[in-house]
Amino acid sequence: MRKKPQWVQISLVAVLVFPIVYLTRETRYWYLDKVGRWHLEGSNGIWDLYIPTLFLLLQFGCYFAYVNFRENERKLKIEGELRQAALKSELAAIKAQLNPHFLYNVFNTINASLPAGSEDTRELVSGLSDLFRYQLRASRTELVPLREEMEFVTGYLDLEYARFGDRLRVSIDVPQELLERKVPPMLLQPLVENSIKHGLASLVEGGEISISIFEKGDKIHFRVADTGVGAKDKQAMFGAGVGLTNTKLRLEKMYGSVLEILDNAPQGLIVQFSL
Known part of the structure; x- marks a missing residue:
């Protein structure tokens, strides 16, 4: 089942806490009256509403604070992992650009060092150098x-x-x-x-x-x-x-x-x- 948004959960708690406390008090008072036991009467009965309501609201407040704390920790962990992954990807991209660039320069050096009469080889090296130059450009x-x-x-x-x-x-x-x-x-x-x-x-x-x-x-x-x-x-x-x-x-x-x-x-x- 899909988890409800937290604002919905808080709203439900705020709406339901008092009716539940009230019904619980009335049920308890009914039982005590039936067995002849004493309970707060008149305006003093408000304390049997106020104290349980306050206790439950504090409990739920601590619960939601803990949930938010854990969620923030999870998000911070994910953000840290994403930053690490982004850094690794950036370094990998830089390496991917450096490798063709290095080879491109090496091929030019080889081409320049070939002796006269090696035109076919020179053209092959030049063509291979052009391929790496395009690959370097394509990576950007x-x-x-x-x-x-x-x-x-x-x-x-x-x-x-x-x-x-x-x-x-x-x-x-x-x-x-x-x-x-x-x-x-x-x-x-x-x-x-x-x-x-x-x-x-x-x-x-x-x-x-x-x-x-x-x-x-x-x-x-x-x-x-x-x-x-x-x-x-x-x-x-x-x-x-x-x-x-x-x-x-x-x-x-x-x-x-x-x-x-x-x-x-x-x-x-x-x-x-x-x-």
């Missing part, structure tokens, strides 16, 4: 233009292409008019990475990644499809990889969106969501 903002998010994804795919070569084929379909729409950062890349790592990497012939974004109704729909090995237990995928699991939780908790995993034809998977 809630929304970015879709154009920047797609540049980040294509930069990541360029690095993967250097690894897979012709085994990796990419198809991107994003209407020009959507490129300036604001979207949450770092949502697509974990899905693309998951498709490559768990879908295509084990195939000798490789496969294709298709990214399509389109507007329907009042929502923007995101779709990442691959022609990889697929998965029988799709729910188990959310516990296998950090990126996919975190993206699912992020969509659910922050944006109220569901991350769906479907079978692709003739093989592979489709991962999609809408905002």
Whole structure:
């Protein structure tokens, strides 16, 4: 049963104490008269009302004071725990920003120290540095233009292409008019990475990644499809990889969106969501 607010409890006590004391006195007086015992009479009988009423009000006053004391202690404890949690979250956020910033500077140092004739390696290091720079920026903002998010994804795919070569084929379909729409950062890349790592990497012939974004109704729909090995237990995928699991939780908790995993034809998977 839901506990009544304290002001309701105090009001009930204030309203009921006197009638209860009065009925108790009258019942007691009736019994004493019946057995022939003495009790206060006339105006003196007021003391049998005043003293019990005062005693009960003092008791309830002490009770409510104790309840308020315990409630304030509980609130102070919760506030202290929340302050500690907020401080830990703030420190974690600072660390999350420092790590990409540190790596970004290290990559620039490595790039500058590469000997002449290492242009391919230099471009890879530069591309990786750009990815970390975007990640650092994304950690400080809630929304970015879709154009920047797609540049980040294509930069990541360029690095993967250097690894897979012709085994990796990419198809991107994003209407020009959507490129300036604001979207949450770092949502697509974990899905693309998951498709490559768990879908295509084990195939000798490789496969294709298709990214399509389109507007329907009042929502923007995101779709990442691959022609990889697929998965029988799709729910188990959310516990296998950090990126996919975190993206699912992020969509659910922050944006109220569901991350769906479907079978692709003739093989592979489709991962999609809408905002």
